[in-house]
Amino acid sequence: MKVLVVGGGGREHALVWKIAQSPKVDKIYCAPGNAGIAQLAACVDIKAGDVDALLKFAVKENIHLTVVGPEAPLIEGIVDKFNRAGLRIFGPGRDAAQLEGSKALAKHFMAEYGIPTARYAAFHDAKEAMDHVREKNCPLVVKASGLAAGKGVIVCEYVADALDAVRRVMVDKEFGAAGTQVVIEERLEGEEVSVLAFTDGKTIVPMVPSQDHKRVFDNDRGPNTGGMGAYAPAPLYTPELHQRVVKEILEPTIKGMAEQGWSYKGVIYAGLMVTKDGPKVLEYNVRFGDPETQPVLSLLDTDLVEIMEAVIDERLDQIEVKWKKGASVCVVMSAPGYPGSYPKGDVITGLDKVPREVVVFHAGTAVKEGEIVTSGGRVLGVTAVGSDISDAVEKAYHGVEQINFNGAHYRKDIGAKAIKS
Known part of the structure; x- marks a missing residue:
């Protein structure tokens, strides 16, 4: 069969790598x-x-099967168009994809179906949003409601910070059209975990839980990025927590979408904060996460194409999805300046020195005059599988140390929380 993967980042490289293993x-x-x-x-x-x-x-x-990596084509309705043409495609329809396309819509959806999340308010008017900030007078999170490539979320300690965040999003349009509407919510305390699940709209099959590292610098400092690394499984995600997430979050989400009449055949991603009161949804993604996909798919032991076909045919309940033992870690190497402006075209060396057991997923690379060069903010995702998190961390960083390009930046604490726990 012929497969088309849509996208050009590290997530798509991981998808292509896994799909290529299917007979x-x-x-x-x-x-x-x-x-x-x-x-x-x-x-x-x-x-x-x-x-x-x-x-x-x-x-x-x-093409027999199309797999959509990034969110933008899903939100634009690529699945609906392919379905009308009689083509098989893995991903949710346009209506369901708005759970990621509009943070305000997602919050309204969660409120309607009793899905635990932070208290919030949504605004189209900057003055009203600022008045709300002053009224709350507490730590808040300001979010551009639309798509902002993972960068439109600003965590604010003080009122002045939140007011500045509203200005940046709604007045200065730092995140473009994504800031036409803003969501302001209470800041939750706890530790984050990413839960991805396959679903055909009826059956839910969760993947191994993972943890992303959003901030650009060690110890979760600096601005948010698209993700500087991830590991799986996350020790924080206990069997007891899993039961609560399935019952309180995943099942109500799938049921709610069905009641709305939304078609969902793909991956649902719940970004969670584990608080003292239990798990709460920070955001939905309607596709594989990046960089969570890299370690998660490294642990998948079942043919990914078989799973995707079962999802499309609504027979996910008829196959067994198996996972490898051990753990996997992905360390992202980024261009200097990311998530702000960054150079492109720098030659990458040392890729041939990386041990064969370590997989280097390309995120922002191109070929120029026969050499591989940087072409994006996140350049590479160096990924390794080990017997446990510590083993995987050691292997991944050994791979990172072999690679060089001008100003290469990476966090040195990916997986550290899991090792401490």
Whole structure:
């Protein structure tokens, strides 16, 4: 069978890598792909957001399965368009994808279905939002409601910080159209965990729990990024917590979407804060996370294509999804300046020195004059599987140490929380 993967980052490289292991697959295309993906798939010069061009390509090449990596095409309705054309595609429909496309809609959805989350208010007017901040007079989180590539969330300790955050989002438009509406919510205390699950709209199969590292610097300092690394499984996520998450969050979410008439055949991602009162939803993503996908798929022991086909055919309850023992860690290497402005085109060396047991997923790379160069903020996701978190951490960082490019930055504490616990 022929498979098309949409996207060109580290998550998509991990998807291509896992899909390539399926005996069912004869040919993989990736649009637009990157330098690492090109070693496993035929890269197609079509942007992930160009839904019409992707549809035309899929029809022309008789693609049997399309897998969508990033959120933007899902929110634009790529699944609905492919379905109308009679094509098989893994991902939620446009209506359900708004759970990620609009943080305000997601909060309203959670309130309607009794899903635990932080208390909140949503505003279209900056003055009203600022008045609300002054009235609350406590630590708050200010979020651009629309898509902001993981960077539109500002955690505020003081009222002045929150007022400045509203100004940045709504007045200065630091995150563009994403800041047309703002969500202001109470700041939750606790530790974060990412729970991804396969669902065909009826059955839910959770993946191994993972923990992302959002801040750019060690010890969770600095601005939020798209993610500087992740590990799985997360020791914080006990069997008791798992039962609560399934019962209080995942099942009501799937039931609520069904009641809304939303089609959901893909991956639902719940970003959770584990508080003293139990798990609460920070955000939904409607696709595989990045960089959580890299360690999670490294531990998947079942053919990913078989799972995706079962999801599309609404027979997820008929297959067994198995996971490898041990743990996996992904350390992101980023360009200097990320998540702000950063240079591109710097030559990457040492990739050939990385031990074979370590997988280097390319996130922002390209080929220039025969050499692999940087082309994005997050450049590489160096990923290793070990007998436990400590073993995986040691292997991943050994891989990182072999690689060089100008100003390369990475956190040195990925997985440290798991080792301490």
